[in-house]
Amino acid sequence: MVDDRSQLGFLIAALGAAVLAVSVFLPWYGISITASGAATAQQQLSTVAQQYGNTTFQAGASALGAEFSTLAGRQLAAVSAHEALKDISVILLLLAGISFLASLLRLAGIPGLLEAGGGSIAVAGGLAVLFVLYRMLTPPGAQTDLVSLSLSWGIWLALLSAAAIVVGGFMSASGQGRRQPAESYGSQL
Numbered sequence: 001m002v003d004d005r006s007q008l009g010f011l012i013a014a015l016g017a018a019v020l021a022v023s024v025f026l027p028w029y030g031i032s033i034t035a036s037g038a039a040t041a042q043q044q045l046s047t048v049a050q051q052y053g054n055t056t057f058q059a060g061a062s063a064l065g066a067e068f069s070t071l072a073g074r075q076l077a078a079v080s081a082h083e084a085l086k087d088i089s090v091i092l093l094l095l096a097g098i099s100f101l102a103s104l105l106r107l108a109g110i111p112g113l114l115e116a117g118g119g120s121i122a123v124a125g126g127l128a129v130l131f132v133l134y135r136m137l138t139p140p141g142a143q144t145d146l147v148s149l150s151l152s153w154g155i156w157l158a159l160l161s162a163a164a165i166v167v168g169g170f171m172s173a174s175g176q177g178r179r180q181p182a183e184s185y186g187s188q189l
Helices: 004-023 035-052 055-071 086-108 118-137 153-177
Strands: 027-033 075-080 147-151
Touching: 004 086, 004 118, 004 153, 027 035, 027 153, 035 055, 086 118, 086 153, 118 153
Parallel strands: none
Antiparallel strands: 027 075, 027 147
């Protein structure tokens, strides 16, 4: 018999899986220009203005180039896992979908379609945690001196939701293994 701890575990895993699927489309990385990148852009604009522009254009380009230094360190854009990580985003969506479906089927008490227990759900969540941690420690793209990537809030939400799948899976697995106490041995006589 499935107890309340197991039901709560499946509910936590299902919610974690739903949030993980949504987090794939949220900002994972912030893109900002480094000081070196701003200086390079300013130099390139000045070179183009001197080579191809008249004095009015050169003056305007010089004024615009002077503003580039204020952009250094500021986040200019953000990218999601879906935009930056095509393969891993699909894997995370599959892991989230499997965990979500398995948890909901177990909550509804529908056997047979996807017979995954709490341990299997925890393993799927653990794989999702590993993929997210990998992308936290190894951001996509080649490192350059012109732009920098910083972790944004979406990747932290993905890590938290994947961890919720693991916790929910373990809770449901420990709840399934526990037995209800017997009433008493003397009542059977």
